[in-house]
Amino acid sequence: FEEEASKLDKAAVLALRRSHFCAAQSISYANTDPLLIVRGSGSRLFDERGRSFLDTRNNVCHVGHAHPRVAKAVADQVSMLNTNTRYLHPNLSLLAKRLVSTFPEGSGLEVCFFVNSGSEANDLAMRLAFARSQSRELIVVDHGYHGHTQQTIEISPYKFDHKGGEGAKSNVHKVPCPCTFRGPHRGLDAGQRYAEYVEAACREAAGRQVAAFIVESGMSVGGVILPPPGYLAACYAAVRAAGGVCVADEVQVGFGRLGDYFWAFEQQGVAPDIVTMGKPFGNGMPLAAVVTTRAVAEAFNNGLEYFNTFGGNPVCCAAGNAMLDVLRDERLQENASKVGARFRANLAALASRRPLIGDVRGAGLFMGVEFVRDRSTLEPATEETSEICARMKDEHLILMSIDGPHDNVLVIKPPMCFSLEDADAVTAALDTVLATLTTTGGSGSAVGHTPT
Numbered sequence: 001f002e003e004e005a006s007k008l009d010k011a012a013v014l015a016l017r018r019s020h021f022c023a024a025q026s027i028s029y030a031n032t033d034p035l036l037i038v039r040g041s042g043s044r045l046f047d048e049r050g051r052s053f054l055d056t057r058n059n060v061c062h063v064g065h066a067h068p069r070v071a072k073a074v075a076d077q078v079s080m081l082n083t084n085t086r087y088l089h090p091n092l093s094l095l096a097k098r099l100v101s102t103f104p105e106g107s108g109l110e111v112c113f114f115v116n117s118g119s120e121a122n123d124l125a126m127r128l129a130f131a132r133s134q135s136r137e138l139i140v141v142d143h144g145y146h147g148h149t150q151q152t153i154e155i156s157p158y159k160f161d162h163k164g165g166e167g168a169k170s171n172v173h174k175v176p177c178p179c180t181f182r183g184p185h186r187g188l189d190a191g192q193r194y195a196e197y198v199e200a201a202c203r204e205a206a207g208r209q210v211a212a213f214i215v216e217s218g219m220s221v222g223g224v225i226l227p228p229p230g231y232l233a234a235c236y237a238a239v240r241a242a243g244g245v246c247v248a249d250e251v252q253v254g255f256g257r258l259g260d261y262f263w264a265f266e267q268q269g270v271a272p273d274i275v276t277m278g279k280p281f282g283n284g285m286p287l288a289a290v291v292t293t294r295a296v297a298e299a300f301n302n303g304l305e306y307f308n309t310f311g312g313n314p315v316c317c318a319a320g321n322a323m324l325d326v327l328r329d330e331r332l333q334e335n336a337s338k339v340g341a342r343f344r345a346n347l348a349a350l351a352s353r354r355p356l357i358g359d360v361r362g363a364g365l366f367m368g369v370e371f372v373r374d375r376s377t378l379e380p381a382t383e384e385t386s387e388i389c390a391r392m393k394d395e396h397l398i399l400m401s402i403d404g405p406h407d408n409v410l411v412i413k414p415p416m417c418f419s420l421e422d423a424d425a426v427t428a429a430l431d432t433v434l435a436t437l438t439t440t441g442g443s444g445s446a447v448g449h450t451p452t
Contacts, residue, residue: 040065118278119147224368
């Protein structure tokens with residue numbers, strides 16, 4: 001196949017893609033100029049023409065694209081053995097030990113299930129919650145996204161409230177997103193005020209019995225929302241009083257992305273009953289996990305075997321172990337803290353000169369820049385954001401993604417090896433684009449956003 005693939009130019013690849021795939025499977029920059037990416041290295045992606053793009057959007061290759069240590073670990077293992085978890089293998093057991101050691105002491109998070117994706121992890125988390133609580137009542141947060149299986153779509157307002165969605169099921173209770181920029185609560189008491197919606201949902205649940213409350217510890221497609229202080233503590237107390245379990249979805253923000261915390265829920269000073277993780281774990285290999293307490297795991301062990309053919313296979317576990325090695329040895333969590341602080345300071349300074357920037361938020365290498373036409377009314381600058389994203393790619397070879405309920409937030413979540421120089425380059429390019437915007441409330445170049 002290698003020879004045949006090498007002869008396909010971008011037009012041929014795009015034509016085959018459109019011929020053999022459903023249009024529901026989106027292509028980034030489809031409305032401008034789709035990219036044919038053939039190679040990656042560190043924080044860079046390269047197309048078939050040899051152009052080098054700075055990647056601010058890919059939190060899948062956590063320690064960098066094509067990291068040589070991860071690639072070697074995968075190649076070595078796949079040339080020796082790949083099989084399922086019914087056989088013993090040191091890669092699996094060692095990875096579980098190392099993963100559990102990253103959680104706060106006393107959290108009780110000690111039982112692992114390895115799966116293939118964040119969607120699978122969140123789907124399984126719901127099964128665990130149902131087994132533990134004997135309830136089916138679920139509390140979810142508006143604009144949240146937890147995956148593409150039927151179960152996870154039903155707990156994802158980002159999906160069920162949008163075109164093609166079916167709305168919330170009767171057992172799913174949606175509470176407002178705890179946004180302190182454009183939400184109803186923006187003061188020092190915002191955490192408690194937003195938690196009151198969760199408390200009310202617990203009272204409204206059938207029989208006042210709750211199965212689970214699930215929330216992303218950092219909401220990415222929601223527009224980079226980190227909960228205000230005290231929010232999770234109050235929510236968790238209410239849910240547990242109603243018999244439910246608390247699920248932290250760390251798919252987007254786990255493994256040190258926030259810089260000061262290995263797991264984003266730690267920022268809130270809480271310990272969930274179930275933690276899910278995905279994208280970054282295998283640095284591009286399909287590896288995800290659910291970690292829970294002994295009590296939840298024992299409730300799930302009811303006689304029905306749980307088996308996942310590829311979850312926790314030796315090759316993907318080799319990738320996971322290697323990713324953790326690189327994360328530690330290259331001090332990438334510390335890098336996220338240092339580079340993120342500089343990046344946010346750069347962007348805040350830029351906001352003082354460019355009024356289209358309404359808010360700069362986030363932590364570590366998880367940041368959002370929200371664009372508004374008026375800082376008083378917070379009118380979303382949706383078309384302008386689209387133009388910015390397109391021009392950053394076309395003129396400066398910088399890849400960015402758009403999200404948020406109004407499609408007016410640039411979401412920044414690059415590989416953890418992102419450097420100070422990379423941050424400065426993005427800031428300078430963004431300044432140039434903002435100084436020469438052609439869109440002024442009209443129709444800009446439409447750029448489809450693709451959650452990653």
